[in-house]
Amino acid sequence: MLGEYHFNDLFFAFGRPAMDWDTPRDIDLRLYPAAGIGYRIFQKEQSFIQFPVGFGYVYENFDGFGTNRYFSLYFGLGGRYVFANRITLDVDLLYMPSISPLADDWLFRSFVDFTVPLFDPIALKLLLTNVNDDNPSPDVGDNKFTATMALSFEF
Secondary structure (H helix, E strand, O other), X not given: OOEEEEOOOOEXXXXXXXXXXXXHHOEEEEEOOEEEEEEEEEEEOOEEEEEEEEEEEEEEEEOOOEXXXXXXXXXXXXXXXXXXXXXXXXXXXXXXXXXXXXXXXXXXXXXXXXXXXXXXXXXXXXXXXXXXXXXXXXXXXOEEEEEEEEEEEOO
């Protein structure tokens, strides 16, 4: 989830309350909220590219590996392109390295969301997600890629 408040066409404030859990990767709970400001580098009627920066906090509870907490920087890159037939391509990247010690812990997420409207308000959605982090479980590693296809209710 991501909330944005636009001051004008170029600058905005954002808040991102985020969490996940992943039993196969031994993550019982991970909270990684972030907030900051952003700048829209490029904008046209059907597309935009924006760069948010800010601060965050990461709390991680690993099954059998304890907990991990750190304050982080937040760097993002996002964009959207809407094709003539209302098909939408959204891209969102975020990187959250720890502040102290710098980049000892980190989270990286990349999302590609391809949405095809079927009939109002139903759409077909393909979401590709890549997760990279410093998960301490040696059995599962640091990287995970998922692909999800679903029907969505667009409003």
